[in-house]
Amino acid sequence: MLTLAVSILTMRSIRQDNITFQRMHIESLISYFDNHLRLNEEEKAFVRNNFFEKRVRRRQFILQEGDVCRLNTFVVEGCLRMYMVDEKGREHNLQFAVENWWIGDIGSFHSEKPSKLYIEAMENSIILQIRKEDQLRLFVEHPKFNRIFRVFTENALVSFQNRVLQNISSTAEERYLDFIARYPYLFNRISNVQIASYLGVTPEFLSTIRKKRSQS
Amino acid sequence: MLTLAVSILTMRSIRQDNITFQRMHIESLISYFDNHLRLNEEEKAFVRNNFFEKRVRRRQFILQEGDVCRLNTFVVEGCLRMYMVDEKGREHNLQFAVENWWIGDIGSFHSEKPSKLYIEAMENSIILQIRKEDQLRLFVEHPKFNRIFRVFTENALVSFQNRVLQNISSTAEERYLDFIARYPYLFNRISNVQIASYLGVTPEFLSTIRKKRSQS
DNA sequence: GTTTTTTCTTAAAGTACCTTATTGGCACAC
């Protein structure tokens, strides 16, 4: 009898923890927004009601070529990558996303045309997603989010501009060093194959770059 | 006396034309906005009062390395380019802008840090510019523009993403063909030196690509 | 209309990077 009571208590405690834990995730998105532009209670409620949590396991896809991207994704925990497969079957990483990053095929999301991209979890991950129609409502009913997302998009644009500049002006070695300097937390977390694909070189050539650097 | 009268008339007529002409320019920006999201009279008035027209001649700069980019620029007529100069003195074109395009160093505009970019007119051009503080007022006083500029920025982001994908996955020849297909009006208008710099290859190599293509 | 500058082309030698193939190491499944 005593044992039973303890076991029920334990279960309840675990359940409680899970609820707290899940609530924490959407709250971390809310505080993320709130840090950019203070939200009122209505706006917070909209976020709570329209983003839903999802858990994806390593190697699971949240978008595949040919699908229309109908969800915008915020990463709470874990790591994902977005990539293209060319006609020779080679993969090319367009973007990684770890904690507090957004990921999605914006082009497909807006045009509602089939995406040419894949988004795959590289680790077991926890994400928050919103449907396109809800995001549109978000922008109409709570115009503040236009401003927030305009700034996010501008920041993303700047980093892609820098990447283009690097690609047309730097060697693979320079791009690798810049990657390490810019994303030290990624560099320790993902394989060199993935980094090579992001930089636009073969893993073999990245390996020779690394060797050369470790020697000098 | 008659001659004098005629000459005054002519002058007035020219002056009149210029005024009409100038008014037309800001109106073309207004109808550009209006096509994206219908503007009311207040919003139109704000645009009329806060964008100012400027004429720049070929080879003139509207931004130079080290300057903070404090203006956002809309091209009414002409053609400009934005580029970086690397440590070896080579120029790398990040973007062109012709009629109805926006150009500016968004990173510097927001951070107010010195830009690493140049923006130079490649033809005599007519542009409309807004100061940063006025654009911020635009966003606060007329929230609709957050939405408009969010969409512009998203479109720009998509095209830079495509460019990154191309740079890491395609050969110079493929990128050249794509450039021609995507921007036929630019291809006829700017020199191959500039196109090469945009694609990230030397003019000499672009020349061999062109030769190879003209033969087959 | 002439000079000056810029653009386009060609060619040869050099370098950055790719392809293919082979190896060994490490994690995970059966």
Next chain:
DNA sequence: GTGTGCCAATAAGGTACTTTAAGAAAAAAC
């Protein structure tokens, strides 16, 4: 234990692209 990926490293031969130099054509400046 043995098989089965997946990842990192290495090497040799090949290709894409650069560098340098030089000449001709076109455009811009005077």
